[in-house]
Amino acid sequence: MATVAPSRTAPTTGPDQPPAIALTGVTKQFTETVRGLDDVSVEIPVGQRTVLLGRSGSGKSTMLRHINRLQEPTAGTVAVHGTALSSLSRRGIRAVRRDIGFIFQNFHLVGSMTALENVCTGMLGSLWGPRMGLWSYPREGRRRALDQLDRVGLADRAFQRADTLSGGQQQRVAIARALIQEPSILLADEPVASLDPESSAGVLEVLTRISAEDRLTVVCSLHQVDLALGFAERVIGLREGKVVFDDSADDLTREQAMAIYRAEATA
Ligand SMILES: Nc1ncnc2c1ncn2[C@@H]1O[C@H](COP(=O)(O)OP(=O)(O)OP(=O)(O)O)[C@@H](O)[C@H]1O
16 A cells, blocks of 8 residues: 655654554444444644545544544544543543534534624633524634634625525635634545535635644545545545555545545555
């Protein structure tokens, strides 16, 4: 299998800096016959943009869910910034989850709330709950939420109801909501699967820029090979829970990427 070459832009992992994410021999056995992950070992350095590619059911979402401990491995270890998640108390897990933003295919916004209110609900340690209205958030929090909306190009839509925004705009609000926690890692589970090509490109452009600005580690599952090649620094291909491809996106041909999707193991 190809090894990951140093990318042009991603910071490398130095001796003093553990990888942002490390999976070591991770297996997830859901049932006697269904294995979500099969002996997966990967290290993702701080600041790298990684795309997970693979057929439906290959284990992409399962891998993402293991990184923030939504699921626990049957065997192996998952470490975030050098700390094994299995060693953490519940409070420790909560702290790790606050450091990991998660965005989803269907945005998970509250449609009746404005873009700005939706971003505010992502605020760290928010005690106010999403239904108390914008003015229940502190002025400083509202200002930070507006700053994040500005970063995703939506400051002018702050007071528009989320359910009246386009899909691409809604996903950018979801990104702003994740960013207000100031995470060091962002996981994105098929974030553009329900968007048209132009909106998809816009969302990935925002993720690319913010990843560089914040040195944010991004792990993103995608189905569109062309988008993956434009966005990723590194591609990890999964098939039936196994890593079948792991290489710098710079050196990945379209044919190799397509091969990850074939039923037979040719990648
Ligand atoms: N909670 C669960 N219980 C049982 N099996 C599960 C569970 N979650 C996932 N699986 C199985 O594990 C395998 C990997 O699923 P996963 O959702 O990770 O795939 P995926 O690559 O994200 O697929 P898609 O691209 O369709 O989202 C599949 O066979 C799936 O049916």
